[in-house]
Amino acid sequence: MLRTRIATTAKVVITLWMIGVTAAMFLLVPAQQGLGNTGRIIIYHVPTAWLSELAFLVSAVWSALYLWKRRPVDDDRALAAVEQGFLFTILATVTGSIFAKVVWGSFWNWDPRETAILVLLLVYGAYFALRSAVDDLERRRQLAAAYALFAFAMAPLLTFVVPRLSDSTLHPNCAFLQTATCKGITLRANGVGALGETILELRGMRHEGDLVTAVVAARRGGGDATLLQPSYNTHTDQQEAQPKLPGTSFMLVIKQVNGDGSVFLNQQAAGNQSQLGNLRTLGTFLASLLGFTGLFWWLWKLRVNVMALQRDLALEGLR
Amino acid sequence: MTNAICIMAIFFSRSMHAPTDRPQPTLVRASWAVFQKDLRGELRTRYALNALAMFALATVLMVSINLGSQLLASEPLTPLVDAVLLWIVLFFAALTGMARAFVQEEATQTAALLRLHAPPLAVLIGKWLFNTLLLLGLTSLTTLVFGVLMSLRIGNLPLLVAVLGLGSLGLATTTTLVAAIIAQANVRSALFAPLAFPVLLPLLVIAVQTTDLALSGAAWNQALPNVQLLVAYVVLTAASAILLFPLVWEA
Secondary structure, three states: OHHHHHHHHHHHHHHHHHHHHHHHHHHOOOOEOOOEHHHHHHHHHHHHHHHHHHHHHHHHHHHHHHHHHOOHHHHHHHHHHHHHHHHHHHHHHHHHHHHHHHHOOOOOOOOHHHHHHHHHHHHHHHHHHHHHOOOOHHHHHHHHHHHHHHHHHOHHHHHHHHHHHOOOOOOOOOOOOOOHHHOOEEEOOOOEEEEOOEEEEEEEEEEEOOEEEEEEEEEEOOOOOEEEOOEEEOOOOEEOOOOEOOOOOEEEEEEEEOOOOOEEEEEEEOOOOOOOOOHHHHHHHHHHHHHHHHHHHHHHHHHHHHHHHHHHHHHHHHO | OHHHHHHHHHHHHHHHHOOOOOOOOOHHHHHHHHHHHHHHHHHHHOHHHHHHHHHHHHHHHHHHHHHHHHHHHOOOOOHHHHHHHHHHHHHHHHHHHHOHHHHHHHHOOOHHHHHHHOOHHHHHHHHHHHHHHHHHHHHHHHHHHHHHHOOOOOOOHHHHHHHHHHHHHHHHHHHHHHHHHHOOOOOHHHHHHHHHHHHHHHHHHHHHHHHHHHHOOOOHHHHHHHHHHHHHHHHHHHHHHHHHHHHHHOO
């Protein structure tokens, strides 16, 4: 009785909470610099992506527990986690693809993060295919648990392998994956350096009040040099002009102007700059994360209960 | 049927002499016996050998029929394209052949007999040895035919041999465990590729990249991180297989 009441309360609270988050996403969060309304999608995209990876961990933990203790309910929990994970993976992929199409120009870019979520999608799909191909219940649970663990064992390797597919990432993820976009270079006047596959030469600097403009010649492959003029406001510490690097999806930005007359330059994908500095955005994002986690937990509990009920009914039928 | 006779020949002959306290065979002996049983069964029917060799040949021909004449006329393919094509052929050839080790045991209903007479680890090691041998042979044959037909230019031959060897080891390890899983399912052949692909993806990515390096003649120190990753993959899958196989085998 109490459990039913808690479940009902949770359902109502999570529904209202998610409605609130969706409203805040459009009303409270300011349109982002350079992204406009497209940037709002991160409020949905990032939590769903985190939860789809969390589901993988949850399913591996309960699979291991099933293989150890052989309690059917543990297998139910692992299966429910995979089902939730599949759902959230699709949500994250769709929202991410929409953002990518608008901001980076194509639905799919083979960005490291995109590859990782593709592998996750394939693993979840294979898990369902395996379960549906085994009739014997006991055997189905055992094989599925073993496969989930085997796939999970590959996860650490993937974090090394995936960044190799592309030397640059469009996602802001230097904390997790070290790729070429994380480094950047410091150039003095007439200095030459390489940023990924682009060769940069600092031709000169212009100071107009607080605004510092660097004149940079960018060359890629054997082509002609293009003159780019990124600028930086030293008073507000804001990047102003962000010209597009020829032949890439990235923009050239000044990260820092040093006292000795050198500048720290880096390439940056559109939408890559952190938006969470804004308090309203940060608050909405955290609320969304909390809401989605609650939703995940509630759906997971519900599926586990339904599966237990189905098992009881089947046993009842046998008697 | 040949499988059953082989197992009996190997295990029963010993137990017949001392029915009460049969000495437990050591892991090495038991693994070797399983390997020999598979090898002998294979040499009698030569099913996998024939089918695999023909499959690999057909796939290489399929690739080169369309590209070969183009290659003679215009400039050669880039090393990366060559590497991708080679690994597509190897991947699908492996998927056709590797499932047989366990599926055959279930089909001829000799799996139960094998469970009674050999510890799980011995079965895994024996089958893995057999699959590795088969795959190494297959890889050499395929690469040779591919190299001849596609006029492959190899910049760093030792590196290519190392990649193909380590890649075959990794393929054999993963497919042995996945084959053990699908042998217990209903639709065996359809299930192999979807189950094996996500787990093989890291291996295939690094193998293609390293083959690209080997074909374009990269130095060893340039390819070393990739070779280390290949070794890491083999070790990781082998460790997972040793831990998980008993649970799969006795499911």
